Amino acid sequence: MRRIVWWLLGLVVTIAGLVFAGLRIPAVQDLVLRRIVASRMSAAPPGLFDDDALRVLLCGTSSPMPHPTRAKACVAVFAGGRFWVVDTGPGAWNRLALWQVDGRRLGGVLLTHFHSDHIGELGEFNMQTWVAGRERPLRVYGPPGVERVVAGFAEAYALDSGYRTAHHGADFLPPDVGRMEAVAIPGPALGAGPAVVLDQGGMRVTAVAVDHTPIRPAYGYRFDYRGRSVVVSGDTVKDDDLIAAARGADVLVHEAQANHLVALLREEAQRSGRDRIAKILGDIPSYHTSPVAAAEVANAAGVRLLVLSHLTPPPPAALVERAFVRGVGAVRAKGWVLADDGLLVTLPVDSTEVDVGWIE
Helix, strand or coil: HEEEHHHHHHHEEEEEEEEHCCCHHHHHHHHHHHHHHHHHHHHCCCCCCCCCCCCCCECECCCCCCCCCCCCCEEEEEEECEEECCCCCCCCCHHHHHCCCCCCEEEEECCCCHHHHHHHCCHHHHHHHHCCCCCCEEEEEECCCHHHHHHHHHCCHHHHHHHHHHCCCCCCCCCCCCCCCECCCCCCCCCCCCCCEECCCCEEEEEEEEECCCCCEEEEEEEEEEEEEEEECCCCCCCHHHHHHCCCCCEEEEECCCCCCCCCCHHCCCCCCHHHHHHHHHHHHHHHHHHHHHHHHHHHHHHHHHEEEEEECCCCHHCCCHHHHHHHHHHCCCCCCEEECCCEEEEEECCCEEEEEEEC
């Protein structure tokens, strides 16, 4: 028996040595690399654009606070062969690109408001989907003021866009297609109810004003497709208008700020003499929603699934996740999930099913 064990150990060591030596040979390296590249090129998520469901992909679940893996605010909604993105936080396009999401199919961007963690990657979304083969200028919807945001990003990327057309040719990268079109949504106001943003191909999107004072207006969005629906809260306190807009929806993606953890951070910032950080941490509870309050919103609206996202502070470990959602279970025993980047919710048409999984 001992002889067999030593023989197997020797075999393993020999094979490992051969593999190590082989990987130092350029031809072997190229063979391995070719297989990796082929796998990546064909790794687009299956079924993501099928018209049999409304799908919601979390492409950014962090707040402005740093986190090693979470991108900033971004929710992608897929239906009928296209997708729409709510907010374009830093790092969000990188997430979608790593998942091989087809940028050509981007139907538009909807901005909830103009804090940097919600708009910071708008230029990349425009440029990358243009290079991918988008067929028309990118429409960017948002509150009044979206015109300034779009114009600013367009100017910042103007030289870059010119370089790319000059290098690849205007037939390949038409300058007119590489533009963004700002679409201001002037209708909603607090207490005024929702306003229709777009209605095409079976997808209806409405905007509702939410309370993110002193940021006014700030919007949430509702998507309805073939009897299924998802609402994205944007940044807000617990808000009656949002409850009304979300009533009966399948999914509510709601921001969540664990104020008990924010208070702990503030106390430590004060002790360490970081007065400016302490000031900010003392201010932010006034215009965000706690996880428990978000659960109360979901209950009042009667939604099937609450997705807690745009997390402040973004949990770095399982222990912090448990502390983050403290008290939620007492308010809403089931039908909720703490999001991370890559969470995928599928809502099949002609059904009440809510399938929670992860993008492949």
